[in-house]
Amino acid sequence: LEDKAKIASRYTLRINLLDTPLLDEMRHISAYDYQKLINLHRTRAKAASGLLTPPRSLKCPQCNTYGHSSYGSPKWWQTFASKAKAELAVRPTTEGIFDNMEFLKSTCVDGCPGCPMNLLQSGPLLMELKKQIDALPSTI
Secondary structure, three states, X not given: OHHHHHHHHHHHOOOOOOOOOOOHHHXXXXXXXXXXXXXXXXXXXXXXXXXXXXXXXXXOOOOOEEOOEEOOOOHHHHHHHHHHHHHHHHOOOOHHHHOOHHHHHOOOOOOOOOHHHHHHHOHHHHHHHHHHHHOOOOOO
């Protein structure tokens, strides 16, 4: 039974646990176990959001670099981090962020012509970030 609870808790990370219609599968869950699921969502979302810190080496030649110095983070990163934090607060998994091309494309809408290429060049960084989030505890 404990193995089934772990599998089920991992599955719930993909849904908005607090704003979903009644699920027949959740009919027999205790209030205590439901609270554990909510706590899992919250702690995982907080930990994942904490990982969304851009490395100092992240530079866009158009919007955050002047000469050999960089200032802040690229516009695409700021948009990406903001949208990713919002998504993680609802569904604390990487599926809606890193596996969704529309989500990634939507981070390059702030008018910087260099950001789309910089986003593509940051693929290894994003894949490492995905691995770190995926490695966070995912079961009750």
